[in-house]
Amino acid sequence: MKVVVCTKQTPSTTAVFSVNDGTVSWEDPGGKPNIVNPWDEYAIEEAILLKENHGASDAIALTFGAPDATDALKTCLAMGCTEAVLVSDDSLTGSDEVGTARILAAALNKIGDVKIALFGKQAIEGDTGLTPVMTAQKLGWTPLTYVSAIKEISDDSITVERLLDDGKETVTAALPVVISVVKEINAPRYPSFMGIRKANRAKIPSWSAADLEIDGEVGAEASKTAWFDTSTIPVREGEVEIIDGDSVEEQAEALVEKLFEEKVI
Amino acid sequence: MSDVWVFVENSSGDIPAVALEASGAARGVADELDGSLVGIVFGEDVDDVAEKALEYGLDEVLGADDESLATFRVEAAGPLLAELAADREPAAIIIGGSTRGKDLAAWTAAQLGAGIVTDAIELEVDDETIVVTRPVYAGKLLAKAKVTDGIQIITLRSRAFPKAEAGDGDGDAEWVDAVKDEDEIPTKVSSFEGRGNEVSLTDASIIVSGGRGVGGPEGFTPVKDLADVLGGAMGASRAAVDAGWVPYEHQVGQTGKTVAPDLYIANGISGAIQHQAGMRSSKIIVAVNKDADAPIFKLAHYGIVGDLFKVLPALTAEFKDRLGK
Numbered sequence: 406m407k408v409v410v411c412t413k414q415t416p417s418t419t420a421v422f423s424v425n426d427g428t429v430s431w432e433d434p435g436g437k438p439n440i441v442n443p444w445d446e447y448a449i450e451e452a453i454l455l456k457e458n459h460g461a462s463d464a465i466a467l468t469f470g471a472p473d474a475t476d477a478l479k480t481c482l483a484m485g486c487t488e489a490v491l492v493s494d495d496s497l498t499g500s501d502e503v504g505t506a507r508i509l510a511a512a513l514n515k516i517g518d519v520k521i522a523l524f525g526k527q528a529i530e531g532d533t534g535l536t537p538v539m540t541a542q543k544l545g546w547t548p549l550t551y552v553s554a555i556k557e558i559s560d561d562s563i564t565v566e567r568l569l570d571d572g573k574e575t576v577t578a579a580l581p582v583v584i585s586v587v588k589e590i591n592a593p594r595y596p597s598f599m600g601i602r603k604a605n606r607a608k609i610p611s612w613s614a615a616d617l618e619i620d621g622e623v624g625a626e627a628s629k630t631a632w633f634d635t636s637t638i639p640v641r642e643g644e645v646e647i648i649d650g651d652s653v654e655e656q657a658e659a660l661v662e663k664l665f666e667e668k669v670i
Numbered sequence: 671m672s673d674v675w676v677f678v679e680n681s682s683g684d685i686p687a688v689a690l691e692a693s694g695a696a697r698g699v700a701d702e703l704d705g706s707l708v709g710i711v712f713g714e715d716v717d718d719v720a721e722k723a724l725e726y727g728l729d730e731v732l733g734a735d736d737e738s739l740a741t742f743r744v745e746a747a748g749p750l751l752a753e754l755a756a757d758r759e760p761a762a763i764i765i766g767g768s769t770r771g772k773d774l775a776a777w778t779a780a781q782l783g784a785g786i787v788t789d790a791i792e793l794e795v796d797d798e799t800i801v802v803t804r805p806v807y808a809g810k811l812l813a814k815a816k817v818t819d820g821i822q823i824i825t826l827r828s829r830a831f832p833k834a835e836a837g838d839g840d841g842d843a844e845w846v847d848a849v850k851d852e853d854e855i856p857t858k859v860s861s862f863e864g865r866g867n868e869v870s871l872t873d874a875s876i877i878v879s880g881g882r883g884v885g886g887p888e889g890f891t892p893v894k895d896l897a898d899v900l901g902g903a904m905g906a907s908r909a910a911v912d913a914g915w916v917p918y919e920h921q922v923g924q925t926g927k928t929v930a931p932d933l934y935i936a937n938g939i940s941g942a943i944q945h946q947a948g949m950r951s952s953k954i955i956v957a958v959n960k961d962a963d964a965p966i967f968k969l970a971h972y973g974i975v976g977d978l979f980k981v982l983p984a985l986t987a988e989f990k991d992r993l994g995k
Binding site (some may be wrong): 429520530532551641664 | 775
């Protein structure tokens with residue numbers, strides 16, 4: 406049973422953005438502008454745990470992105486993934502959400518014998534959270550989103566707990582499945598020193614569109630969404646009003662009065 | 671067709687806020703497109719839900735009432751919505767951005783091969799096309815996006831749109847059959863543990879949050895007390911969640927929930943950029959922190975520099991007094 410974790414390289418969480426003529430760029434005060442999507446760390450950890458504890462033969466990291474997304478894949482290898490695969494091709498750049506799902510589905514089919522594909526619940530730049538369900542739909546697999554615990558796995562089925570807006574749901578599904586995970590599921594490990602050395606030596610295969618048998622249209626031409634007018638969020642005008650007073654009771658009274666005036670109570 | 675469909679999520683006969691907000695947003699779009707607003711109601715024994723939906727200003731209801739739809743499962747609801755949409759070709763399908771709504775939108779768009787834009791905070795109609803404004807890069811930037819061809823599927827951010835208001839409903843409901851038999855649906859839900867009356871972060875109009883400055887799990891007691899007296903939800907920063915002081919479901923920020931309450935009270939939270947990403951759209955922000963230089967004061971409208979263990983009980987007492995509790 407192979408387990409694949411689909412991961413994405415994103416701007417770092419501390420990145421500072423600027424927009425010039427509609428082009429978005431970013432810098433990072435810590436000097437590391439791109440990272441593995443933070444939500445994916447939990448999916449990577451879960452893939453490694455499935456190998457360590459549930460007899461998965463492989464924990465393979467898969468990324469669709471620019472050639473430099475191999476950095477994200479190296480982090481996956483350093484954490485303990487057994488293999489990594491990059492899908493990168495100019496003809497695939499600019500795919501919309503459904504196109505991306507078609508590409509990932511084709512790559513998962515090419516890897517073959519995959520029983521569980523893991524995703525983070527969303528990627529921090531788009532925050533759409535669409536890809537897990539879309540990829541499952543394209544594969545004809547069952548999507549299980551917002552998974553906070555894998556309770557049981559047998560040869561042909563899996564039972565998980567899902568964290569929904571209004572509660573926790575326990576659900577059993579037939580394999581293969583696509584799972585998106587939330588932070589409650591585990592505590593991701595740090596890459597080990599040995600892992601980092603191994604990852605730096607690893608040769609990561611890069612698959613082109615021609616390597617994949619993609620079912621349906623992909624790439625910028627086929628995209629059904631258009632983006633425009635990206636802008637930075639206007640800085641809030643005005644300064645904070647610090648509530649002073651002779652006693653904490655006086656401060657509380659003054660603040661509560663302000664909040665009633667603002668009509669937010 | 672220029673009809674607009676809106677997904678009327680429901681559970682136990684109730685229509686949650688997220689679906690009322692979607693109905694309110696979709697009403698405006700349908701009026702601009704000069705089309706009917708059609709509520710999509712799936713479930714079991716949902717006659718009453720359809721009635722209620724019509725009272726919230728929907729022109730028609732298109733529903734399916736079937737045992738297989740009793741608990742929302744995307745492998746049952748997704749194919750049904752996609753087949754109905756392929757057959758009837760609405761101009762747009764608008765869905766509230768709940769966990770279930772996002773799953774449904776993703777499945778439907780994938781099955782139809784349709785364009786989708788998520789997390790709308792504003793909608794405008796320009797020449798038959800819906801222009802969506804949405805935050806990107808964790809709320810650090812805003813972008814506009816639209817679907818350029820075919821059915822426009824759009825999901826909404828919670829609390830970005832006013833709820834539809836109840837009135838007289840005189841529209842009709844049309845009922846269709848489910849498209850998947852129970853034995854074709856590969857998932858079985860064995861249990862559901864609801865949150866009860868606890869207010870969820872994304873629905874809350876008031877959130878009181880604690881961060882590293884509360885010092886430990888017991889430090890959340892005054893935070894929770896204030897949240898309770900205000901009928902609000904309790905939030906937390908990543909630092910407090912990672913320290914194990916409160917469960918992850920309370921986390922606000924880039925790797926937690928994105929919230930937009932009317933009032934956000936941040937206690938002992940320094941205001942890291944990742945936390946700001948999750949709460950900066952709040953209408954009024956109050957910061958309580960003993961460090962006058964904490965970045966949260968740059969974002970806050972009101973601040974108290976002081977010890978939260980003294981300030982919070984005083985605020986709770988004052989609110990109790992004013993609210994007659």
